[in-house]
Amino acid sequence: MTAAAIDARGLGKDFGAIRALDGLDLEIQDGEFFGLLGPNGAGKTTTVHLLATLLAPSRGTARVAGHDVVRQGLAVRRSIGLVFQETTLDRDLTVAENLRFAARLWSLPDGVARPRIDALVRQFELLDRRDDPVRTLSGGMRRAADIARGILHEPRILFLDEPTAGLDPRARRLLWERIRGLRAASGLTVLLTTHYVEEAEPCDRVAVLDHGRLAALGTPAELKRAAGVGSLEEVYLAHTGRRLAETDGA
Amino acid sequence: MRAVYGIVAREFVRFLRQRGRVLASIGRPFVWLVFAGAGFATVFAGRSEIDYRAYMAPGLLGMVVMFGSLLAALSTVTDREAGVLRMMLVAPIRRSTVAFGKALGATLLGTAQAVVVAGLLLPLVHLRPTLGGALLGLVAVVFAGLAMGTLGLVLAASIRSIENFAGVMNFVVFPMLFLSGALYPVRHLGPVLRAAVYANPLAYGVDLLKHALLDAWAGAGYGGELPVSLDCAALALFAGIGLAVAAPLLGREGGVTRTAFRERR
Numbered sequence: 001m002t003a004a005a006i007d008a009r010g011l012g013k014d015f016g017a018i019r020a021l022d023g024l025d026l027e028i029q030d031g032e033f034f035g036l037l038g039p040n041g042a043g044k045t046t047t048v049h050l051l052a053t054l055l056a057p058s059r060g061t062a063r064v065a066g067h068d069v070v071r072q073g074l075a076v077r078r079s080i081g082l083v084f085q086e087t088t089l090d091r092d093l094t095v096a097e098n099l100r101f102a103a104r105l106w107s108l109p110d111g112v113a114r115p116r117i118d119a120l121v122r123q124f125e126l127l128d129r130r131d132d133p134v135r136t137l138s139g140g141m142r143r144a145a146d147i148a149r150g151i152l153h154e155p156r157i158l159f160l161d162e163p164t165a166g167l168d169p170r171a172r173r174l175l176w177e178r179i180r181g182l183r184a185a186s187g188l189t190v191l192l193t194t195h196y197v198e199e200a201e202p203c204d205r206v207a208v209l210d211h212g213r214l215a216a217l218g219t220p221a222e223l224k225r226a227a228g229v230g231s232l233e234e235v236y237l238a239h240t241g242r243r244l245a246e247t248d249g250a
Numbered sequence: 251m252r253a254v255y256g257i258v259a260r261e262f263v264r265f266l267r268q269r270g271r272v273l274a275s276i277g278r279p280f281v282w283l284v285f286a287g288a289g290f291a292t293v294f295a296g297r298s299e300i301d302y303r304a305y306m307a308p309g310l311l312g313m314v315v316m317f318g319s320l321l322a323a324l325s326t327v328t329d330r331e332a333g334v335l336r337m338m339l340v341a342p343i344r345r346s347t348v349a350f351g352k353a354l355g356a357t358l359l360g361t362a363q364a365v366v367v368a369g370l371l372l373p374l375v376h377l378r379p380t381l382g383g384a385l386l387g388l389v390a391v392v393f394a395g396l397a398m399g400t401l402g403l404v405l406a407a408s409i410r411s412i413e414n415f416a417g418v419m420n421f422v423v424f425p426m427l428f429l430s431g432a433l434y435p436v437r438h439l440g441p442v443l444r445a446a447v448y449a450n451p452l453a454y455g456v457d458l459l460k461h462a463l464l465d466a467w468a469g470a471g472y473g474g475e476l477p478v479s480l481d482c483a484a485l486a487l488f489a490g491i492g493l494a495v496a497a498p499l500l501g502r503e504g505g506v507t508r509t510a511f512r513e514r515r
Contacts, residue, residue: 084336
């Protein structure tokens with residue numbers, strides 16, 4: 001039996017009186033494409049930040065790539081790539097300078113980093129913009145550069161936190177093609193958070209978070225069958241729409 | 251470490267790309283030399299053994315280091331707002347490495363600016379330091395840069411946004427400059443202000459620079475006023491405390507979710 005890529009047990013996080021995440025149990029297998037759905041404030045980003053060691057859990061434990069997120073933060077961060085909701089690129093530096101900066105942060109020797117940066121820039125169609133400041137790039141190009149930054153160190157596990165927010169349909173489609181290509185080429189484990197439910201259709205498994213709790217978990221087909229509905233969107237609404245219905249009725 | 255090198259290299263690339271910042275840092279001490287220097291020089295004229303502009307030189311170099319290193323470290327605020335800080339926090343390096351990289355970048359930027367300004371300023375005010383003096387001056391600039399850089403990191407980790415910047419300038423930068431001995435000898439001040447001077451890291455940097463550059467006038471009371479070893483120890487202490495305080499504060503910035511969460515609710 002191979003170790004799970006991600007294994008969370010009773011993971012919880014409070015911000016003051018707010019329970020952002022309330023006892024999450026989650027196991028994601030190596031190579032899995034996993035979708036985490038939920039409305040804003042459901043705890044998706046909190047989950048990602050806990051797993052990426054950017055936040056310390058209030059309760060529970062989690063292992064990422066076999067390493068404990070509290071005690072082995074460096075080893076966890078070495079195994080993961082994280083593409084944040086908002087860009088983390090330095091707008092004043094060029095695409096190539098940003099990637100070189102990231103390569104140094106991840107301690108990649110120049111000899112390893114240079115060919116990888118060249119390949120990524122080509123793969124993400126940024127070749128003719130590589131020496132332009134990031135500030136001059138379109139939203140879609142910036143996102144592409146962000147993702148290139150996230151996979152430059154060839155992580156085992158990639159977190160994509162709302163990667164398509166603010167992108168036009170063409171840029172979104174292009175991005176999904178690239179992620180599919182990456183998964184096919186490297187067997188990368190991907191944890192995706194999104195509230196565009198249709199984007200989670202190709203996921204191996206999907207979890208729906210609501211109010212910091214796991215409301216549903218399974219393959220898209222299982223979830224549809226269990227809810228007796230035809231689309232993932234209806235599954236999502238069935239699990240998270242309650243609150244709206246209650247407030248409407250009151 | 252490559253990560254530290256990467257953080258330092260980025261500081262330099264950013265600095266050199268901002269023409270205005272380069273010109274301001276080189277030009278600022280000469281503006282002070284002309285306006286403040288000309289005014290004070292007439293007040294002191296005929297009364298002192300030293301030309302006031304030469305007396306100002308160590309203080310002006312201290313000022314260059316202060317602005318250079320403090321502003322570079324304060325750029326952590328913009329790093330946070332632009333998200334770049336998160337790229338550093340999710341990298342497989344310790345929070346203290348990020349803090350150290352930023353502090354070292356700030357120190358070296360301040361040092362580089364001070365060296366360039368010294369090359370232009372010292373001949374202008376007819377100061378010709380000995381080799382020993384020049385080396386001590388370099389030590390002073392590096393130590394002062396480290397103390398200012400770590401102070402800047404602590405400030406950057408404590409202030410919420412760049413809008414609070416004016417407050418930092420008014421309540422930190424200017425008092426620090428005036429109470430550093432940059433413009434007048436500390437020994438003439440009363441006990442309260444003198445205590446404030448000795449709580450000011452820049453004062454030790456300026457004092458060390460006076461040892462380095464004004465040693466010839468030490469007999470007339472214009473050289474350094476504290477022992478060299480005390481200056482060095484005080485600067486190292488400020489730098490050490492700054493790093494120790496800034497590292498966990500920077501780590502806390504990983505809690506970006508927290509503010510995002512509050513906004514959403």
